[in-house]
Amino acid sequence: MELSHTVAALLVACFAGLGCIQAVTLDVKEGNSTCIKAELSASFSITYDTISSTRTVQxxxxxxxxxxxxxSSCGTDESLPWLVAVFGPGHALGLSFSSNGSLYSxxxxxxxxxLSDSAxxxxxxxxxxxxxVSATVGIWAAINTTYHCVSPVTLRVGGATVTFSDMRLEAFMPGNDLSPTESVCMADTTTTTAPPTAAASTTAAPAPTPSGTPEHGTYSVKNNNGTVCLLAQMGLQFNISYVSKSQNKTVQDLVNLTPSQTNVSGLCEASRATLVLTEEPNTTLSFTFTLNSTTNKYHLSGISLLAMWPDMTARFLASNTxxxxxxxxxGRSYMCNAEQTLIVEPTLSLNTFRLQVQPFGVITDQFATAEECQMDQDQMLIPIIVGxxxxxxxxxxxxxxxxxxxRSHAGYQTI
Incomplete structure (x- = not known):
């Protein structure tokens, strides 16, 4: 009897307000064609002021x-596509989308x-x-693929947070159904990566065999209008630890990225820019840059690597945002000729060589005046100090x- 009362109370609590957290299907149409479709669950944590204090509701x-x-609309040349979902007395969730031809986000x-909804x-x-409003969302996928993320993803939006889960989403759709080809979110690839088998032993790996200085590559990302919005030049080297099939243990290796075998894609937004380097057939490296519009400073905020090399026992993923x-x-580029090590996770770091990058404010397809890294400044300072x-x-x-x-001449003065 107590159990039935408990279940009944939960059901009442679930349906008393705006409903239970469950999957919702939303689509935006233009005529008979669907341009945006989403299947997702979402919840909002909102803090508001009461007469005497503050309160947070889910x-x-x-x-x-x-x-x-x-x-909602499919967008025009002058406006972005929008998906706007309305619910309850005056509540709404909106997502706008942009694309550079190869990725959408x-x-x-x-x-x-x-707040007048007293219930x-x-x-x-x-x-x-x-x-x-939040302009830093981090949801993106390749064109003609479905963004899929089962894991909960929480985003800060002003004084509230939005948590998505079990999300399937596609914009700029060529057909009316979600694409069977999926771009899986980083959270899912992290949790679904197969662990090493019981037989595999993890030992202290010896120093990796040097693979030589990597080839210097030049990469660029363009806007929809064809102008370059991100420039990068660098040599890249992975310092990676993974479980080896042939050795049945964790090994550490140095692997160079080969620019001539690498495809470039990415996306430029007002405060976020992404550079994606795909070395066929099984390596995808992405960089995310973030701009602080208050300080007018930018930095590299995220790196992720997805790889499946022949000697790996399972797909490798490392990500840090x-x-x-x-x-x-x-308005300036970042330059570092010295070798840098960018630590992503304990299993992955990137070595960069002769790096110069500018993810925002690119004009006439050229790097702006560079701000040099501390190591370059120190290297110039040493000969100055020695000199x-x-x-x-x-x-x-x-x-x-x-x-x-x-003093010597003073000893022979004439008397």
Whole structure:
């Protein structure tokens, strides 16, 4: 009896507000053609002010959510495609999309919530409709593929957070159904990578065999209008640890990226730029750069590597989206001729050689004035210091010589 009362209470709580967290299917059409389709579950954590304090509520996206046909569109040459879902009394979730021809991404995420909805926001001290926007979303996929992410992905949007889970999404669709070819999110590839077999032993790996300095490559990403929006030149080398089939243990290896066998793609947005390097057939390396519009500074915020090499027992994935490398100013490029090591995860680091990159503010397809890395500055400073020290030593010797000579002449003065 107590169990039945508990179940009944849960059901009442589940359906009393905006509904349970469950999958919702949303699509945007133009005529009879579908251009955006999403199958997802979502919930929102929203903090608001009450008369005496603050309160945080969890709001699910209910299965009654529908597409707002007035705000949603497939986009034009002047406007981005939009998917806007409305639910409850005045709440809405919006996703806009951009593309560079090879990749598409969520350009903006917008959440609108109505504080006058007393059932959802009890004792709110305002009846305003609040709109918050995030331009840093991190949802992207190759054109003509479905973005698929089973793992929960939480995004900060103003004073709220949005959590997506079990998400299948496609924009710029060529047909009315989601593509069977999927671009799997990093969170899923991290959790689904097969662990080493029980027989495989993990031992301290010997130093990797040097593979020589990697070839210097030049890479660029273009906007929809064909202008270059990201430039990069560098030699790249993976320092990677993985379980070897042939040796049945964890090994460490140095592997160079070969520019002549590498395809380049990417995406440029207002505050986020992505460079994707794919070396056929089984290596994809991506860099994500983030621009702080307040300080006008940018940095390398994310690196991920997905690889399946012949000697690997399972697909290798390493990803880190909280990096602070290659920091420079908007309107300038970042340069480092010295070899750098960018640590991604314990199993992966990247060695860069003669690197120069500019992910924002590229003009006339050329690098802007470079801000040099500290290692280059130190290397230039050392000969200056040595030269100054030698010059000081010569000066001291010369002064000592002159003083000694003067004393010598003083001993033979005429009486």
């Amino acid at each position: 709001v699910p996206l209910p299965d009654s959510a529908t597409v707002d046909t007035g705000s 969520v350009a903006n995420l917008t959440l609108q919530y109505n 959802t926001f009890p004792e709110a001290n305002s009846s305003d409709v609040v709109t918050v 909280s990096l602070e490398y290659l920091r420079s100013s908007l 100054a020290a030698l010059a000081g030593l010569v000066l001291i010797v010369l002064i000592a010589y002159l003083i000694g000579r003067k």
